[in-house]
Amino acid sequence: METTQWVALIVIVAFAGVIRGCIGFGFSGLVVAAGTLFLAPSQIVPMVALLEIAASLQMAKGIWAHIAWRPLSFLLLGTAVATPIGITALVLLPAELLRVAISGLILCLSLLLLSGWRYKGATGAFAYGTLGLFSGLCNGAAAVGGLPVAAFLAAANLPIAMMRATLVAFFFATDIIFIGVATHRGLYSSAMLFQSMIMLLPMLAGVIIGARLFKACDETQLKWGVIILLLTLSSVGLVKALSHYLV
Incomplete structure:
Protein backbone atom coordinates (compact mmCIF):
# COMPACT_ATOMS: atom_id res chain seq x y z
CA MET A 1 0.00 0.00 0.00
CA HIS A 66 -25.44 -8.24 29.74
CA ILE A 67 -25.29 -10.99 27.09
CA ALA A 68 -28.66 -12.63 26.34
CA TRP A 69 -27.26 -16.16 26.31
CA ARG A 70 -30.40 -18.10 25.38
CA PRO A 71 -31.27 -15.98 22.31
CA LEU A 72 -27.58 -16.00 21.37
CA SER A 73 -27.45 -19.81 21.38
CA PHE A 74 -30.43 -20.07 19.00
CA LEU A 75 -28.99 -17.34 16.78
CA LEU A 76 -25.68 -19.15 16.46
CA LEU A 77 -27.35 -22.52 15.86
CA GLY A 78 -29.45 -21.11 13.03
CA THR A 79 -26.47 -19.26 11.57
CA ALA A 80 -24.30 -22.38 11.58
CA VAL A 81 -27.02 -24.40 9.82
CA ALA A 82 -27.86 -21.82 7.16
CA THR A 83 -24.45 -20.36 6.26
CA PRO A 84 -23.58 -23.28 3.91
CA ILE A 85 -26.99 -22.83 2.24
CA GLY A 86 -26.20 -19.15 1.73
CA ILE A 87 -22.86 -20.04 0.19
CA THR A 88 -24.68 -22.40 -2.19
CA ALA A 89 -27.05 -19.57 -3.12
CA LEU A 90 -24.02 -17.37 -3.82
CA VAL A 91 -22.76 -20.00 -6.26
CA LEU A 92 -26.12 -20.44 -7.99
CA LEU A 93 -27.40 -16.84 -8.04
CA PRO A 94 -25.78 -13.51 -9.03
CA ALA A 95 -23.97 -12.07 -5.98
CA GLU A 96 -25.09 -8.49 -6.65
CA LEU A 97 -28.73 -9.56 -6.97
CA LEU A 98 -28.53 -11.18 -3.54
CA ARG A 99 -26.94 -8.04 -2.08
CA VAL A 100 -29.69 -5.87 -3.57
CA ALA A 101 -32.39 -8.08 -2.04
CA ILE A 102 -30.77 -8.27 1.41
CA SER A 103 -29.75 -4.60 1.62
CA GLY A 104 -33.18 -3.54 0.39
CA LEU A 105 -34.88 -5.63 3.06
CA ILE A 106 -32.67 -4.21 5.84
CA LEU A 107 -33.25 -0.68 4.53
CA CYS A 108 -37.03 -1.18 4.63
CA LEU A 109 -36.85 -2.49 8.19
CA SER A 110 -34.61 0.43 9.18
CA LEU A 111 -37.13 2.90 7.76
CA LEU A 112 -39.86 1.17 9.78
CA LEU A 113 -37.72 1.57 12.91
CA LEU A 114 -37.21 5.23 12.03
CA SER A 115 -40.99 5.68 11.89
CA GLY A 116 -41.31 4.40 15.45
CA TRP A 117 -42.48 0.85 14.67
CA ARG A 118 -41.33 -1.92 17.00
CA TYR A 119 -41.72 -5.70 16.76
CA LYS A 120 -44.24 -6.94 19.36
CA GLY A 121 -44.45 -10.60 18.35
CA ALA A 122 -42.88 -13.68 19.91
CA THR A 123 -39.19 -13.53 20.83
CA GLY A 124 -38.61 -17.12 21.93
CA ALA A 125 -36.52 -19.97 20.59
CA PHE A 126 -38.40 -20.18 17.28
CA ALA A 127 -38.04 -16.46 16.55
CA TYR A 128 -34.32 -16.36 17.32
CA GLY A 129 -33.67 -19.66 15.57
CA THR A 130 -35.42 -18.39 12.45
CA LEU A 131 -33.47 -15.14 12.67
CA GLY A 132 -30.28 -17.18 12.93
CA LEU A 133 -31.24 -19.11 9.80
CA PHE A 134 -31.85 -15.88 7.91
CA SER A 135 -28.60 -14.41 9.23
CA GLY A 136 -26.74 -17.51 8.06
CA LEU A 137 -28.25 -17.20 4.59
CA CYS A 138 -27.24 -13.53 4.45
CA ASN A 139 -23.78 -14.30 5.81
CA GLY A 140 -23.11 -17.06 3.30
CA ALA A 141 -24.64 -15.26 0.34
CA ALA A 142 -23.42 -11.69 0.89
CA ALA A 143 -21.30 -11.53 4.08
CA VAL A 144 -23.85 -9.28 5.83
CA GLY A 145 -25.17 -11.72 8.43
CA GLY A 146 -24.90 -9.23 11.29
CA LEU A 147 -27.25 -6.62 9.85
CA PRO A 148 -30.50 -8.62 10.13
CA VAL A 149 -29.59 -9.59 13.70
CA ALA A 150 -28.93 -5.97 14.67
CA ALA A 151 -32.13 -4.84 12.95
CA PHE A 152 -34.28 -7.48 14.69
CA LEU A 153 -32.80 -6.82 18.13
CA ALA A 154 -33.47 -3.11 17.64
CA ALA A 155 -37.03 -3.84 16.47
CA ALA A 156 -37.62 -6.13 19.46
CA ASN A 157 -36.82 -3.14 21.70
CA LEU A 158 -34.17 -4.96 23.73
CA PRO A 159 -32.40 -2.83 26.34
CA ILE A 160 -29.46 -1.23 24.55
CA ALA A 161 -26.86 -2.76 26.91
CA MET A 162 -28.23 -6.27 26.23
CA MET A 163 -28.45 -5.68 22.49
CA ARG A 164 -24.89 -4.34 22.33
CA ALA A 165 -23.49 -7.21 24.42
CA THR A 166 -25.33 -9.91 22.46
CA LEU A 167 -24.17 -8.48 19.15
CA VAL A 168 -20.54 -8.39 20.34
CA ALA A 169 -20.75 -12.05 21.40
CA PHE A 170 -22.48 -13.02 18.15
CA PHE A 171 -19.79 -11.39 16.01
CA PHE A 172 -17.04 -12.98 18.11
CA ALA A 173 -18.40 -16.46 17.41
CA THR A 174 -19.09 -15.92 13.71
CA ASP A 175 -15.69 -14.29 13.13
CA ILE A 176 -13.90 -17.25 14.68
CA ILE A 177 -15.68 -19.49 12.17
CA PHE A 178 -14.76 -17.14 9.32
CA ILE A 179 -11.09 -17.03 10.35
CA GLY A 180 -10.97 -20.82 10.44
CA VAL A 181 -12.35 -21.07 6.90
CA CYS A 217 -25.13 8.63 26.11
CA ASP A 218 -28.63 7.73 27.26
CA GLU A 219 -30.75 4.83 25.96
CA THR A 220 -32.73 6.94 23.49
CA GLN A 221 -29.63 8.49 21.91
CA LEU A 222 -27.99 5.09 21.51
CA LYS A 223 -31.08 3.51 19.94
CA TRP A 224 -31.26 6.35 17.44
CA GLY A 225 -27.59 5.74 16.73
CA VAL A 226 -28.38 2.09 15.97
CA ILE A 227 -31.15 3.05 13.55
CA ILE A 228 -28.99 5.63 11.76
CA LEU A 229 -26.15 3.13 11.43
CA LEU A 230 -28.51 0.48 10.02
CA LEU A 231 -29.86 3.00 7.51
CA THR A 232 -26.34 4.02 6.50
CA LEU A 233 -24.97 0.50 6.05
CA SER A 234 -28.02 -0.83 4.21
CA SER A 235 -28.13 2.23 1.92
CA VAL A 236 -24.43 1.96 1.08
CA GLY A 237 -24.81 -1.78 0.42
CA LEU A 238 -27.83 -1.18 -1.82
CA VAL A 239 -26.13 1.60 -3.82
CA LYS A 240 -22.96 -0.46 -4.32
CA ALA A 241 -24.96 -3.49 -5.45
CA LEU A 242 -27.17 -1.46 -7.82
CA SER A 243 -24.15 0.31 -9.31
CA HIS A 244 -23.11 -3.06 -10.72
CA TYR A 245 -26.18 -2.97 -12.97
CA LEU A 246 -26.02 0.75 -13.79
CA VAL A 247 -22.40 0.96 -14.92
Missing part, protein backbone atom coordinates in the same frame (compact mmCIF):
# COMPACT_ATOMS: atom_id res chain seq x y z
CA GLU A 2 1.02 3.60 -0.56
CA THR A 3 1.45 6.00 2.37
CA THR A 4 -1.84 7.78 1.67
CA GLN A 5 -3.66 4.45 1.64
CA TRP A 6 -2.14 3.49 5.00
CA VAL A 7 -3.22 6.81 6.51
CA ALA A 8 -6.72 6.55 5.05
CA LEU A 9 -7.15 2.99 6.32
CA ILE A 10 -5.94 3.96 9.82
CA VAL A 11 -8.50 6.80 9.97
CA ILE A 12 -11.29 4.51 8.72
CA VAL A 13 -10.42 1.75 11.21
CA ALA A 14 -10.20 4.19 14.13
CA PHE A 15 -13.58 5.76 13.32
CA ALA A 16 -15.22 2.36 12.83
CA GLY A 17 -13.70 1.30 16.17
CA VAL A 18 -15.49 4.20 17.89
CA ILE A 19 -18.81 3.04 16.42
CA ARG A 20 -18.11 -0.59 17.42
CA GLY A 21 -17.21 0.38 20.97
CA CYS A 22 -20.30 2.53 21.36
CA ILE A 23 -23.04 0.52 19.65
CA GLY A 24 -21.59 -2.99 19.34
CA PHE A 25 -21.68 -3.46 15.58
CA GLY A 26 -20.94 -1.68 12.31
CA PHE A 27 -17.14 -2.06 12.30
CA SER A 28 -17.00 -4.56 9.44
CA GLY A 29 -19.61 -2.78 7.35
CA LEU A 30 -17.93 0.61 7.66
CA VAL A 31 -14.37 -0.61 7.05
CA VAL A 32 -15.36 -2.81 4.10
CA ALA A 33 -17.54 -0.10 2.53
CA ALA A 34 -14.86 2.60 2.82
CA GLY A 35 -11.73 0.46 2.49
CA THR A 36 -12.80 -1.22 -0.73
CA LEU A 37 -12.96 2.18 -2.41
CA PHE A 38 -9.17 1.99 -2.78
CA LEU A 39 -8.22 -1.59 -1.84
CA ALA A 40 -9.39 -5.01 -3.01
CA PRO A 41 -11.88 -6.85 -0.73
CA SER A 42 -9.28 -9.59 -0.27
CA GLN A 43 -7.04 -6.99 1.41
CA ILE A 44 -9.80 -5.83 3.75
CA VAL A 45 -12.17 -8.64 4.75
CA PRO A 46 -9.65 -11.06 6.36
CA MET A 47 -8.11 -8.17 8.31
CA VAL A 48 -11.52 -7.02 9.52
CA ALA A 49 -12.32 -10.46 10.95
CA LEU A 50 -9.11 -10.44 13.01
CA LEU A 51 -9.78 -6.91 14.26
CA GLU A 52 -13.38 -7.84 15.16
CA ILE A 53 -12.04 -10.63 17.39
CA ALA A 54 -9.67 -8.18 19.09
CA ALA A 55 -12.50 -5.66 19.57
CA SER A 56 -14.74 -8.30 21.15
CA LEU A 57 -11.99 -9.36 23.55
CA GLN A 58 -11.37 -5.71 24.44
CA MET A 59 -15.08 -5.26 25.23
CA ALA A 60 -15.63 -8.65 26.92
CA LYS A 61 -15.32 -7.54 30.54
CA GLY A 62 -17.82 -4.73 30.13
CA ILE A 63 -20.47 -6.68 28.22
CA TRP A 64 -20.29 -10.19 29.73
CA ALA A 65 -23.04 -9.70 32.32
CA ALA A 182 -10.18 -18.20 5.63
CA THR A 183 -7.04 -19.74 7.11
CA HIS A 184 -7.85 -23.06 5.45
CA ARG A 185 -8.17 -21.22 2.13
CA GLY A 186 -4.84 -19.42 2.57
CA LEU A 187 -6.15 -15.86 2.97
CA TYR A 188 -3.81 -14.99 5.86
CA SER A 189 -0.41 -14.21 4.38
CA SER A 190 2.41 -12.60 6.37
CA ALA A 191 1.56 -9.28 4.68
CA MET A 192 -2.08 -9.59 5.83
CA LEU A 193 -1.01 -10.32 9.42
CA PHE A 194 1.38 -7.34 9.38
CA GLN A 195 -1.37 -5.06 8.05
CA SER A 196 -3.73 -6.30 10.77
CA MET A 197 -1.14 -5.66 13.49
CA ILE A 198 -0.65 -2.08 12.26
CA MET A 199 -4.41 -1.48 12.39
CA LEU A 200 -4.82 -3.02 15.84
CA LEU A 201 -3.79 0.05 17.85
CA PRO A 202 -6.04 2.61 16.10
CA MET A 203 -8.95 0.15 16.24
CA LEU A 204 -8.51 -0.49 19.99
CA ALA A 205 -8.16 3.25 20.64
CA GLY A 206 -11.43 3.79 18.79
CA VAL A 207 -13.17 1.03 20.77
CA ILE A 208 -12.06 2.60 24.08
CA ILE A 209 -13.40 6.00 23.01
CA GLY A 210 -16.63 4.37 21.82
CA ALA A 211 -17.10 2.54 25.13
CA ARG A 212 -16.82 5.87 26.95
CA LEU A 213 -19.40 7.38 24.60
CA PHE A 214 -21.71 4.45 25.39
CA LYS A 215 -21.55 5.34 29.09
CA ALA A 216 -22.07 9.04 28.36
Whole structure:
Protein backbone atom coordinates (compact mmCIF):
# COMPACT_ATOMS: atom_id res chain seq x y z
CA MET A 1 0.00 0.00 0.00
CA GLU A 2 1.02 3.60 -0.56
CA THR A 3 1.45 6.00 2.37
CA THR A 4 -1.84 7.78 1.67
CA GLN A 5 -3.66 4.45 1.64
CA TRP A 6 -2.14 3.49 5.00
CA VAL A 7 -3.22 6.81 6.51
CA ALA A 8 -6.72 6.55 5.05
CA LEU A 9 -7.15 2.99 6.32
CA ILE A 10 -5.94 3.96 9.82
CA VAL A 11 -8.50 6.80 9.97
CA ILE A 12 -11.29 4.51 8.72
CA VAL A 13 -10.42 1.75 11.21
CA ALA A 14 -10.20 4.19 14.13
CA PHE A 15 -13.58 5.76 13.32
CA ALA A 16 -15.22 2.36 12.83
CA GLY A 17 -13.70 1.30 16.17
CA VAL A 18 -15.49 4.20 17.89
CA ILE A 19 -18.81 3.04 16.42
CA ARG A 20 -18.11 -0.59 17.42
CA GLY A 21 -17.21 0.38 20.97
CA CYS A 22 -20.30 2.53 21.36
CA ILE A 23 -23.04 0.52 19.65
CA GLY A 24 -21.59 -2.99 19.34
CA PHE A 25 -21.68 -3.46 15.58
CA GLY A 26 -20.94 -1.68 12.31
CA PHE A 27 -17.14 -2.06 12.30
CA SER A 28 -17.00 -4.56 9.44
CA GLY A 29 -19.61 -2.78 7.35
CA LEU A 30 -17.93 0.61 7.66
CA VAL A 31 -14.37 -0.61 7.05
CA VAL A 32 -15.36 -2.81 4.10
CA ALA A 33 -17.54 -0.10 2.53
CA ALA A 34 -14.86 2.60 2.82
CA GLY A 35 -11.73 0.46 2.49
CA THR A 36 -12.80 -1.22 -0.73
CA LEU A 37 -12.96 2.18 -2.41
CA PHE A 38 -9.17 1.99 -2.78
CA LEU A 39 -8.22 -1.59 -1.84
CA ALA A 40 -9.39 -5.01 -3.01
CA PRO A 41 -11.88 -6.85 -0.73
CA SER A 42 -9.28 -9.59 -0.27
CA GLN A 43 -7.04 -6.99 1.41
CA ILE A 44 -9.80 -5.83 3.75
CA VAL A 45 -12.17 -8.64 4.75
CA PRO A 46 -9.65 -11.06 6.36
CA MET A 47 -8.11 -8.17 8.31
CA VAL A 48 -11.52 -7.02 9.52
CA ALA A 49 -12.32 -10.46 10.95
CA LEU A 50 -9.11 -10.44 13.01
CA LEU A 51 -9.78 -6.91 14.26
CA GLU A 52 -13.38 -7.84 15.16
CA ILE A 53 -12.04 -10.63 17.39
CA ALA A 54 -9.67 -8.18 19.09
CA ALA A 55 -12.50 -5.66 19.57
CA SER A 56 -14.74 -8.30 21.15
CA LEU A 57 -11.99 -9.36 23.55
CA GLN A 58 -11.37 -5.71 24.44
CA MET A 59 -15.08 -5.26 25.23
CA ALA A 60 -15.63 -8.65 26.92
CA LYS A 61 -15.32 -7.54 30.54
CA GLY A 62 -17.82 -4.73 30.13
CA ILE A 63 -20.47 -6.68 28.22
CA TRP A 64 -20.29 -10.19 29.73
CA ALA A 65 -23.04 -9.70 32.32
CA HIS A 66 -25.44 -8.24 29.74
CA ILE A 67 -25.29 -10.99 27.09
CA ALA A 68 -28.66 -12.63 26.34
CA TRP A 69 -27.26 -16.16 26.31
CA ARG A 70 -30.40 -18.10 25.38
CA PRO A 71 -31.27 -15.98 22.31
CA LEU A 72 -27.58 -16.00 21.37
CA SER A 73 -27.45 -19.81 21.38
CA PHE A 74 -30.43 -20.07 19.00
CA LEU A 75 -28.99 -17.34 16.78
CA LEU A 76 -25.68 -19.15 16.46
CA LEU A 77 -27.35 -22.52 15.86
CA GLY A 78 -29.45 -21.11 13.03
CA THR A 79 -26.47 -19.26 11.57
CA ALA A 80 -24.30 -22.38 11.58
CA VAL A 81 -27.02 -24.40 9.82
CA ALA A 82 -27.86 -21.82 7.16
CA THR A 83 -24.45 -20.36 6.26
CA PRO A 84 -23.58 -23.28 3.91
CA ILE A 85 -26.99 -22.83 2.24
CA GLY A 86 -26.20 -19.15 1.73
CA ILE A 87 -22.86 -20.04 0.19
CA THR A 88 -24.68 -22.40 -2.19
CA ALA A 89 -27.05 -19.57 -3.12
CA LEU A 90 -24.02 -17.37 -3.82
CA VAL A 91 -22.76 -20.00 -6.26
CA LEU A 92 -26.12 -20.44 -7.99
CA LEU A 93 -27.40 -16.84 -8.04
CA PRO A 94 -25.78 -13.51 -9.03
CA ALA A 95 -23.97 -12.07 -5.98
CA GLU A 96 -25.09 -8.49 -6.65
CA LEU A 97 -28.73 -9.56 -6.97
CA LEU A 98 -28.53 -11.18 -3.54
CA ARG A 99 -26.94 -8.04 -2.08
CA VAL A 100 -29.69 -5.87 -3.57
CA ALA A 101 -32.39 -8.08 -2.04
CA ILE A 102 -30.77 -8.27 1.41
CA SER A 103 -29.75 -4.60 1.62
CA GLY A 104 -33.18 -3.54 0.39
CA LEU A 105 -34.88 -5.63 3.06
CA ILE A 106 -32.67 -4.21 5.84
CA LEU A 107 -33.25 -0.68 4.53
CA CYS A 108 -37.03 -1.18 4.63
CA LEU A 109 -36.85 -2.49 8.19
CA SER A 110 -34.61 0.43 9.18
CA LEU A 111 -37.13 2.90 7.76
CA LEU A 112 -39.86 1.17 9.78
CA LEU A 113 -37.72 1.57 12.91
CA LEU A 114 -37.21 5.23 12.03
CA SER A 115 -40.99 5.68 11.89
CA GLY A 116 -41.31 4.40 15.45
CA TRP A 117 -42.48 0.85 14.67
CA ARG A 118 -41.33 -1.92 17.00
CA TYR A 119 -41.72 -5.70 16.76
CA LYS A 120 -44.24 -6.94 19.36
CA GLY A 121 -44.45 -10.60 18.35
CA ALA A 122 -42.88 -13.68 19.91
CA THR A 123 -39.19 -13.53 20.83
CA GLY A 124 -38.61 -17.12 21.93
CA ALA A 125 -36.52 -19.97 20.59
CA PHE A 126 -38.40 -20.18 17.28
CA ALA A 127 -38.04 -16.46 16.55
CA TYR A 128 -34.32 -16.36 17.32
CA GLY A 129 -33.67 -19.66 15.57
CA THR A 130 -35.42 -18.39 12.45
CA LEU A 131 -33.47 -15.14 12.67
CA GLY A 132 -30.28 -17.18 12.93
CA LEU A 133 -31.24 -19.11 9.80
CA PHE A 134 -31.85 -15.88 7.91
CA SER A 135 -28.60 -14.41 9.23
CA GLY A 136 -26.74 -17.51 8.06
CA LEU A 137 -28.25 -17.20 4.59
CA CYS A 138 -27.24 -13.53 4.45
CA ASN A 139 -23.78 -14.30 5.81
CA GLY A 140 -23.11 -17.06 3.30
CA ALA A 141 -24.64 -15.26 0.34
CA ALA A 142 -23.42 -11.69 0.89
CA ALA A 143 -21.30 -11.53 4.08
CA VAL A 144 -23.85 -9.28 5.83
CA GLY A 145 -25.17 -11.72 8.43
CA GLY A 146 -24.90 -9.23 11.29
CA LEU A 147 -27.25 -6.62 9.85
CA PRO A 148 -30.50 -8.62 10.13
CA VAL A 149 -29.59 -9.59 13.70
CA ALA A 150 -28.93 -5.97 14.67
CA ALA A 151 -32.13 -4.84 12.95
CA PHE A 152 -34.28 -7.48 14.69
CA LEU A 153 -32.80 -6.82 18.13
CA ALA A 154 -33.47 -3.11 17.64
CA ALA A 155 -37.03 -3.84 16.47
CA ALA A 156 -37.62 -6.13 19.46
CA ASN A 157 -36.82 -3.14 21.70
CA LEU A 158 -34.17 -4.96 23.73
CA PRO A 159 -32.40 -2.83 26.34
CA ILE A 160 -29.46 -1.23 24.55
CA ALA A 161 -26.86 -2.76 26.91
CA MET A 162 -28.23 -6.27 26.23
CA MET A 163 -28.45 -5.68 22.49
CA ARG A 164 -24.89 -4.34 22.33
CA ALA A 165 -23.49 -7.21 24.42
CA THR A 166 -25.33 -9.91 22.46
CA LEU A 167 -24.17 -8.48 19.15
CA VAL A 168 -20.54 -8.39 20.34
CA ALA A 169 -20.75 -12.05 21.40
CA PHE A 170 -22.48 -13.02 18.15
CA PHE A 171 -19.79 -11.39 16.01
CA PHE A 172 -17.04 -12.98 18.11
CA ALA A 173 -18.40 -16.46 17.41
CA THR A 174 -19.09 -15.92 13.71
CA ASP A 175 -15.69 -14.29 13.13
CA ILE A 176 -13.90 -17.25 14.68
CA ILE A 177 -15.68 -19.49 12.17
CA PHE A 178 -14.76 -17.14 9.32
CA ILE A 179 -11.09 -17.03 10.35
CA GLY A 180 -10.97 -20.82 10.44
CA VAL A 181 -12.35 -21.07 6.90
CA ALA A 182 -10.18 -18.20 5.63
CA THR A 183 -7.04 -19.74 7.11
CA HIS A 184 -7.85 -23.06 5.45
CA ARG A 185 -8.17 -21.22 2.13
CA GLY A 186 -4.84 -19.42 2.57
CA LEU A 187 -6.15 -15.86 2.97
CA TYR A 188 -3.81 -14.99 5.86
CA SER A 189 -0.41 -14.21 4.38
CA SER A 190 2.41 -12.60 6.37
CA ALA A 191 1.56 -9.28 4.68
CA MET A 192 -2.08 -9.59 5.83
CA LEU A 193 -1.01 -10.32 9.42
CA PHE A 194 1.38 -7.34 9.38
CA GLN A 195 -1.37 -5.06 8.05
CA SER A 196 -3.73 -6.30 10.77
CA MET A 197 -1.14 -5.66 13.49
CA ILE A 198 -0.65 -2.08 12.26
CA MET A 199 -4.41 -1.48 12.39
CA LEU A 200 -4.82 -3.02 15.84
CA LEU A 201 -3.79 0.05 17.85
CA PRO A 202 -6.04 2.61 16.10
CA MET A 203 -8.95 0.15 16.24
CA LEU A 204 -8.51 -0.49 19.99
CA ALA A 205 -8.16 3.25 20.64
CA GLY A 206 -11.43 3.79 18.79
CA VAL A 207 -13.17 1.03 20.77
CA ILE A 208 -12.06 2.60 24.08
CA ILE A 209 -13.40 6.00 23.01
CA GLY A 210 -16.63 4.37 21.82
CA ALA A 211 -17.10 2.54 25.13
CA ARG A 212 -16.82 5.87 26.95
CA LEU A 213 -19.40 7.38 24.60
CA PHE A 214 -21.71 4.45 25.39
CA LYS A 215 -21.55 5.34 29.09
CA ALA A 216 -22.07 9.04 28.36
CA CYS A 217 -25.13 8.63 26.11
CA ASP A 218 -28.63 7.73 27.26
CA GLU A 219 -30.75 4.83 25.96
CA THR A 220 -32.73 6.94 23.49
CA GLN A 221 -29.63 8.49 21.91
CA LEU A 222 -27.99 5.09 21.51
CA LYS A 223 -31.08 3.51 19.94
CA TRP A 224 -31.26 6.35 17.44
CA GLY A 225 -27.59 5.74 16.73
CA VAL A 226 -28.38 2.09 15.97
CA ILE A 227 -31.15 3.05 13.55
CA ILE A 228 -28.99 5.63 11.76
CA LEU A 229 -26.15 3.13 11.43
CA LEU A 230 -28.51 0.48 10.02
CA LEU A 231 -29.86 3.00 7.51
CA THR A 232 -26.34 4.02 6.50
CA LEU A 233 -24.97 0.50 6.05
CA SER A 234 -28.02 -0.83 4.21
CA SER A 235 -28.13 2.23 1.92
CA VAL A 236 -24.43 1.96 1.08
CA GLY A 237 -24.81 -1.78 0.42
CA LEU A 238 -27.83 -1.18 -1.82
CA VAL A 239 -26.13 1.60 -3.82
CA LYS A 240 -22.96 -0.46 -4.32
CA ALA A 241 -24.96 -3.49 -5.45
CA LEU A 242 -27.17 -1.46 -7.82
CA SER A 243 -24.15 0.31 -9.31
CA HIS A 244 -23.11 -3.06 -10.72
CA TYR A 245 -26.18 -2.97 -12.97
CA LEU A 246 -26.02 0.75 -13.79
CA VAL A 247 -22.40 0.96 -14.92
